[in-house]
Amino acid sequence: MHFGICSGKVAGNAEIADEMVEGTADIAVSGSTARCTGRWTAQTLDGIEHRLDTIAWPTGPVRFDLSGVEFDTVGAWLLNRTARTLRRSGRDVLLEGADPAATRLLELVESNSGACDAPVNVHVPGMFEEIGRESEQQWRSYADFFAFIGETAATAAASVLDPRKLRWKQIATELQLAGVNALPIVGLLAFLLGVVIAYQGGTVLRDYGANIFIVDIVALAMVRELAPLITAIIVAGRTGSAYTAQIGTMMVTEEIDALRSIGIAPQELLVLPKMIALVVALPLLTVYADVMGLIGGIVMSHSLLGLSAHSFVDRLAEAVSVTSFLSGIGKAPVFAGLIALVGCFQGFQVSGSAEGVGRQTTISVVQSIFLVIVIDAAFSIAFNHLGI
Amino acid sequence: MVDQQSTATLVAVRGVEMQFGDKRVLEGVDLDVARGQILAIVGGSGSGKSTLLRLMAMLSRPTVGSIRLFDTEVTQIDDAAALPLRKRIGVMFQNGGLFGDMNVLENVGVPLREHTRLSDETIEQMADIRISLVGLDADAAIKYPAQLSGGMRKRASLARAMALDPEVLFLDEPTSGLDPLSSDAIDELVLELKNSLGLTIVTVTHDMDSLWRIADRVALLANGRVAVEGTMEELAKSDHAAAREFFGGRRGRASEHAAVRS
Numbered sequence: 033m034h035f036g037i038c039s040g041k042v043a044g045n046a047e048i049a050d051e052m053v054e055g056t057a058d059i060a061v062s063g064s065t066a067r068c069t070g071r072w073t074a075q076t077l078d079g080i081e082h083r084l085d086t087i088a089w090p091t092g093p094v095r096f097d098l099s100g101v102e103f104d105t106v107g108a109w110l111l112n113r114t115a116r117t118l119r120r121s122g123r124d125v126l127l128e129g130a131d132p133a134a135t136r137l138l139e140l141v142e143s144n145s146g147a148c149d150a151p152v153n154v155h156v157p158g159m160f161e162e163i164g165r166e167s168e169q170q171w172r173s174y175a176d177f178f179a180f181i182g183e184t185a186a187t188a189a190a191s192v193l194d195p196r197k198l199r200w201k202q203i204a205t206e207l208q209l210a211g212v213n214a215l216p217i218v219g220l221l222a223f224l225l226g227v228v229i230a231y232q233g234g235t236v237l238r239d240y241g242a243n244i245f246i247v248d249i250v251a252l253a254m255v256r257e258l259a260p261l262i263t264a265i266i267v268a269g270r271t272g273s274a275y276t277a278q279i280g281t282m283m284v285t286e287e288i289d290a291l292r293s294i295g296i297a298p299q300e301l302l303v304l305p306k307m308i309a310l311v312v313a314l315p316l317l318t319v320y321a322d323v324m325g326l327i328g329g330i331v332m333s334h335s336l337l338g339l340s341a342h343s344f345v346d347r348l349a350e351a352v353s354v355t356s357f358l359s360g361i362g363k364a365p366v367f368a369g370l371i372a373l374v375g376c377f378q379g380f381q382v383s384g385s386a387e388g389v390g391r392q393t394t395i396s397v398v399q400s401i402f403l404v405i406v407i408d409a410a411f412s413i414a415f416n417h418l419g420i
Numbered sequence: 421m422v423d424q425q426s427t428a429t430l431v432a433v434r435g436v437e438m439q440f441g442d443k444r445v446l447e448g449v450d451l452d453v454a455r456g457q458i459l460a461i462v463g464g465s466g467s468g469k470s471t472l473l474r475l476m477a478m479l480s481r482p483t484v485g486s487i488r489l490f491d492t493e494v495t496q497i498d499d500a501a502a503l504p505l506r507k508r509i510g511v512m513f514q515n516g517g518l519f520g521d522m523n524v525l526e527n528v529g530v531p532l533r534e535h536t537r538l539s540d541e542t543i544e545q546m547a548d549i550r551i552s553l554v555g556l557d558a559d560a561a562i563k564y565p566a567q568l569s570g571g572m573r574k575r576a577s578l579a580r581a582m583a584l585d586p587e588v589l590f591l592d593e594p595t596s597g598l599d600p601l602s603s604d605a606i607d608e609l610v611l612e613l614k615n616s617l618g619l620t621i622v623t624v625t626h627d628m629d630s631l632w633r634i635a636d637r638v639a640l641l642a643n644g645r646v647a648v649e650g651t652m653e654e655l656a657k658s659d660h661a662a663a664r665e666f667f668g669g670r671r672g673r674a675s676e677h678a679a680v681r682s
Contacts, residue, residue, distance in 0.1 A: 074546075074584055075507070078537035104585035105617070106538065106546055113545070136616050140553070147552035147561075148545040384566040387520045 057107070059083065064090045069100040072107025084114050094118055099129030108137035112145065173381075180377045184307065187299040202305035210271040210306075211313030215320065217270070218263055222254070222321035225262060226328025229253050234336045243337045247347040250329030255352050255360045259321040261408055264367035267314055268400040272375035275306055276396035279379025280389035288380070298380075307372040314368035315361050322360070359420050363411050367404050374400040428455040430588055430620050431476050436485030437644075438471055445471050446482070447644030453588070458614055458621045458634050462666065463641030469624040470514075470592055472641065476622060477511045477590045478502055490587075507535055510581030514592040516573035518565040524551060524576045525561040531583035550579040554609060571602035578609070582617075589613070591623040595630050607633045628667075632679035640666055652679075 057070040057080045066089075072080065096111070103111075115125045130138060157165065191197045233249040279302060282288050291298050326348070333339040378396035382388045431453035438446040445468040453459050453476075461469045474480045475487060478494050487494050489505055497505075511517075518527050528547040532538060538546075551561050554575040565573060574594060581589055594610065595603035607630050613619050614634075625631060631638060632652055639649045642662035648655055656667050656676055667676075 074532060074536045074538065081538055081542060105549070105582075106532075106536075106542070106585070109546060109549060110542070133618065140616050141549055144549045144552040147548035147558055385520065387566070 057101075059087070061087060061089065064092055065095045065097055067097040067100065068111065071102045072110065073102070073104040074106040077107060077110060081110060084110060089118060089123070091123075093124035093126065095126045095128060097129050098127060098134060099131075101130075101134065103134045103137050105137055105141060108134065109141045109145075112138060112141045116145075176381070177373075177377055180380065181373060183299055184303050184373065184376075187297060187304055188307075191300065191304060197300065198308075199301060199305050202301065203309050206306050206309030207313055209274070210267065210310050211317060214267060214270060214313075214317060218266055218317050218321050219324045221262055221266060222259055222324040223328040225258055226250055226254060226325035226330075227332045228328075229258070229325075230329040230332035231336060234333060238337060243333075243339055244343065244347055246329070246333050246337060246339065247344050248351040250333070251326060251348055251352045252356065254325035254329070255322050256356050257360070257408075257412075259325050260318050260360050260363045260367065261404070263314065263318045263321045264364070264371065264404045264408075265401055267310070267317065267368070268371045268375075268404060269397055271310065272371045272400045273393050273397045275372065275375030276379040276382075276393045277389055278302075279376055280382035280392050281386075283380065283382045284384070284386060284389060303372070303376045306376060307369060310368040310372045311365045314371075315364040318361055318364040322357075355420055359411075359415055363408065366407060366411075370403050370407065371400045374403065429453065430455050430490060431622070432486075432488040433472070433476065434486040434488075436472070436475060436482045436487060438468065438475065438480075439483045444644060446475075449485070449641070449644070449646055451639055451646055451649070453620060453622055455587075455620050456614070456618055457636045458610065458623065460631055460635035460638045461622065461624045461641060462626070462631065462638055464666070467641040468644060469641055473590055473592055473622065473624045477509060478506065479511070507531075507584050508586055509588045509590065510584070510586035511590045512574065512577045512581045512592065512594060514596065515570075516565060516568075516577040518573060518576055518580070520565050523562050523564050524556065524568070524579075527565070527576060528579045528583055530580065535584060546583070547579075550582055551576070553582075554579045555605060571598045571606070574598070574606065575609075578606075582613070585617070586619070588620045588622065591621060591625075593624055593626070595625060595627045600629075603627060603630060604633075606630075610634050628675035629678065632675050642666075 057068075057072045057076050059066055059068050059080060061067075066087075070076070096115070098111075101107075111127075115127065118125050127138065230246055230250050234243075234246050237243055237246055237249075279288070279298075282302075288298050291301060326344075330341050330344045333344055334341065375396050378392045378399070382392045429452045431451075433449055433451040436446055436449045437444065445466075449468075449472060451459075451461075451472070461472060463469045471480075475482050476489070478489065478497070481495055485495065490508060492501075492505060494502065494505065518524070519530070522530070525544065525547050528550050529543045532543045532546060533540075536543075548558075548561065551558075556572060556575050556579070560568065560572055560576070565576070568576065578589075578591075578594070591610070594606050598606065610621060610623070611634055614621055623630075623634070635652055637649065638652055638655050639646045640655060640660075640663055641647065647662040648658050648660045650658070655663050658664070658667075
């Protein structure tokens with residue numbers, strides 16, 4: 033039985049290891065003999081490493097006396113490397129007195145040293161290659177994104193034709209997660225935003241004695257612009273990232289493949305319910321943010337300008353037209369669709385390991401916030417031209 | 421037949437119990453690892469093999485009991501005191517445990533870079549040698565863990581575990597998830613390491629062929645204890661119920677026949 037033979041060797045080894053060589057690693061050259069002593073191990077070799085490079089070697093053959101040395105692999109490699117350098121410079125090198133364990137280690141590093149001699153060429157791409165690669169990758173990711181939109185649209189169309197296909201349970205769950213659970217954070221931030229705007233505007237208006245116009249400032253800013261925007265940004269950070277992380281994890285654990293193999297379209301089960309839920313939830317959250325922002329404005333106007341809540345609400349009807357209100361709310365479904373699409377798409381882009389989930393989630397949040405702001409700017413320009 | 425001359429016990433486990441929540445995984449384990457041996461820990465899924473390995477490698481602490489590593493009690497040890505011991509052991513993780521943001525060469529160099537003052541050049545050469553030693557080719561050295569197959573990842577993990585010339589290597593399922601050819605190659609490698617470097621190896625495995633090939637001693641865990649311990653032949657012949665159940669199955673028998681034939 034072959035491990036019987038091995039164990040004999042091991043017993044020998046143990047004895048050798050037991051008679052520990054004392055002292056730090058050292059090398060002394062006298063005449064043609066270099067005597068190595070002490071423990072040549074990774075922990076103790078840093079001094080020797082530099083000395084080996086600067087030592088004055090005899091011009092003729094070199095004899096290494098290894099009888100007083102204990103090696104580990106690093107020590108054996110350093111000696112082997114030195115011997116090679118000497119041989120390359122035309123000297124004869126003799127290694128003598130190594131005990132069996134040291135001999136084995138020297139053989140081991142010798143037989144594996146080929147890896148060091150043939151350094152692997154790491155291909156470092158030049159500037160143009162990098163630009164090219166990056167452009168191609170960007171182009172491909174846009175193409176993939178449009179393909180994804182198409183696929184989702186096709187699934188959506190099929191579900192519209194046959195509403196029984198819709199996953200109502202999933203939609204309800206997503207509504208709870210993306211909508212109801214976001215109420216506290218959206219409410220708090222919108223309230224604070226209302227307070228801040230009222231404060232900033234209020235100090236200026238007070239100087240002019242135009243206190244009542246604080247209502248116009250707070251209401252228009254919140255309802256037209258800030259409530260839809262801040263809600264979309266919060267939802268992108270909160271829900272969009274969750275979509276990417278969920279789908280990405282399912283990619284890594286092969287759950288998406290499992291769905292496909294069972295014959296369930298991942299689009300139908302995962303993307304569509306999220307999308308529908310968010311398109312419903314985000315406008316509702318925006319209305320809620322409008323209200324909370326106005327409450328913030330009322331509180332601040334009252335304490336800063338002494339404007340009563342009653343007068344504030346009275347003025348509100350004049351300050352904010354229905355068109356203004358709708359133009360704010362109208363943006364929300366567009367933002368919602370965008371956030372859901374980007375979030376889900378980035379989830380499906382995850383490949384490899386758990387590390388990819390984190391990377392893709394970051395990309396997803398950055399992209400959806402970026403797109404939300406860009407689209408918001410586009411809306412402003414469009415409204416400006418339409419005179420809304 | 422397994423070396424009677426060897427006296428040094430590198431790891432001594434005494435009365436170790438481990439509890440996770442309400443679940444007691446280990447209920448009084450006693451186990452010795454002698455220098456220069458390959459000890460295999462076997463047992464069914466959930467029998468606490470990996471838990472025991474983690475305890476011995478100082479990756480977690482037992483609920484009750486004593487573990488002595490190189491004659492030092494490690495169950496209550498602090499990090500500063502554990503460091504010199506950690507440098508003397510190496511752990512190969514089941515899925516590699518390789519750092520994802522470094523390539524294989526850098527991964528293998530981490531222990532040397534962290535714990536020695538060797539030059540970068542030497543560290544890189546040592547990493548190259550280790551990588552060659554575990555049978556990875558030079559192209560693999562500059563790849564990232566995500567680009568490697570399971571077998572290559574295990575090899576890279578082994579190369580890193582050996583970076584500081586440890587006296588004891590802990591291997592967590594070194595051949596699981598590998599094709600038979602790669603499993604054989606890993607077994608060969610483990611044997612070669614033991615023979616050429618005199619390493620002591622503790623391995624957790626399910627792999628019957630691997631057990632017959634490499635293990636000097638086998639400890640079978642059942643019901644939270646070491647049910648039987650001995651050479652593979654002894655365990656295969658054992659009358660103990662747990663051993664009969666574990667080694668008497670069709671796969672166990674097949675491996676035994678294969679081992680006897682070879």
